[in-house]
Amino acid sequence: MRYKPADSGTPRLRVGFVLARSFTLSAFAMFVDTLRLASDELDRSGRVLADWQVLGSTRHLIKSSCGVEVAPTSDFVDPAQFTYIVVVGGLLNVERPVDYDTIAFLKRADAQKVPLIGVCTGSFILAEAGLMKNHETCVSWLHYEAFKERFPDLIVRSDRLYELDRTRGSCAGGSSAADMAALIVRQSISKDAERNALEVLQIERARTALDVQPRRPLDIDCNDDRLKSILIVMEQHVENIISLKKLADSAGVSRRQLERLFQQKIGKSPAQVYMELRMQRARALLSQSKAPLIDIAIEVGFESAGRFGKVFKRTYGQTPRRMREEMAH
Structure with a gap:
C-alpha cells in the first residue's frame, strides 16, 4: 500500500521508521517529534516540510521496551520514496527483533542507495544484516562490549553521540536521537526549521557528532x-x-x-x-x-x-x- 503525504505538495524530507520488537520508545519519540515540529510553524503538526511513516510487514502493534505499543502506518513500500530509513532498536535479549521481510526491505533500500540509520540498538540489526560494513558505528557505552563481541570485524565507538555520513547513520539512542534528527532537518529543510523544533522541545542547542556521551x-x-x-x-x-x-x-x-x-x-x-x-x-x-x-x-x-x-x-x-x-x- 502506497502512502501519500498528509499535506499537498512534496515534503523536502521523508523518513520511514522500522521499529524492532521491544524498541526504545524515548529514542523513537525524540526523533519523530523533531521531524514533526520542524515540518510546520510552531507546533501545528502539519506535514508541510517533512513526512514520516512507521513501516511494517504487518499492521500488528509493535510493543516497546516500556510496554507502550505503536501501530505501523504503512506497508513496506518502495524504499526510494524515503530520504532516510531509520531502524529503532531496543532490548538486546530479544530473539529476532525484526522478521525476514524487514531484513529484505532494508537490503532493498541499501541496493537503491537510500541512507539507513540505526538508532539505539538499531545498528545491531543493520550490522546483523551485513549493512554496516565499511562504516564506523556509534553505540551507547552500555552496548559497546556486546557490539564488539558480536561483530568483531566492524569499527565501533562509544565515546560520541552519533555518526552520520551520506549512506549510514548510527546513534547512542535516548536524547541523542533528537540531536541527529536536528542535523538531518538542518541539512534537508533549513536552520529555521531546526530552530523551531528545538525551541518547542525545550532543547537549548543540538549537540554535534563531536559531542561526547555523558559518561x-x-x-x-x-x-x-x-x-x-x-x-x-x-x-x-x-x-x-x-x-x-x-x-x-x-x-x-x-x-x-x-x-x-x-x-x-x-x-x-x-x-x-x-x-x-x-x-x-x-x-x-x-x-x-x-x-x-x-x-x-x-x-x-x-x-x-x-x-x-x-x-x-x-x-x-x-x-x-x-x-x-x-x-x-
Whole structure:
C-alpha cells in the first residue's frame, strides 16, 4: 500500500521508521517529534516540510521496551520514496527483533542507495544484516562490549553521540536521537526549521557528532570533552590495552598534550588513571562472577595472575582472593 503525504505538495524530507520488537520508545519519540515540529510553524503538526511513516510487514502493534505499543502506518513500500530509513532498536535479549521481510526491505533500500540509520540498538540489526560494513558505528557505552563481541570485524565507538555520513547513520539512542534528527532537518529543510523544533522541545542547542556521551568513568567530573572521550575509550579497552599515543590520537591531541591534560584536570598521569579503571573492572568481576583469577587477570589486561595480584593488592590493600572471600560473606 502506497502512502501519500498528509499535506499537498512534496515534503523536502521523508523518513520511514522500522521499529524492532521491544524498541526504545524515548529514542523513537525524540526523533519523530523533531521531524514533526520542524515540518510546520510552531507546533501545528502539519506535514508541510517533512513526512514520516512507521513501516511494517504487518499492521500488528509493535510493543516497546516500556510496554507502550505503536501501530505501523504503512506497508513496506518502495524504499526510494524515503530520504532516510531509520531502524529503532531496543532490548538486546530479544530473539529476532525484526522478521525476514524487514531484513529484505532494508537490503532493498541499501541496493537503491537510500541512507539507513540505526538508532539505539538499531545498528545491531543493520550490522546483523551485513549493512554496516565499511562504516564506523556509534553505540551507547552500555552496548559497546556486546557490539564488539558480536561483530568483531566492524569499527565501533562509544565515546560520541552519533555518526552520520551520506549512506549510514548510527546513534547512542535516548536524547541523542533528537540531536541527529536536528542535523538531518538542518541539512534537508533549513536552520529555521531546526530552530523551531528545538525551541518547542525545550532543547537549548543540538549537540554535534563531536559531542561526547555523558559518561563519567571513576566518577571523574570534568568539562573537557577530549578528556571525557579518552576516559570512555580507556574504560572500553581494559583487556586490549591501548597505547598512550593511540589514546591521544583518538582525541586529536599529542601524547605530551595528553599527559598535560590529565595532570591539569585530574592531577594524575594517564597511566595511573588507566590502571585505576582496570582495577575497578577487576573488582567488579570478582564480585559478579566466579571466574578463575587468571581469567579475570587476562580480562583486565594482565598476562599472569601473579602480576595482577600484586597490582591489585597495592591498589586495595588485599589480594584478589581475600577480597572475593570477604565479598562472599
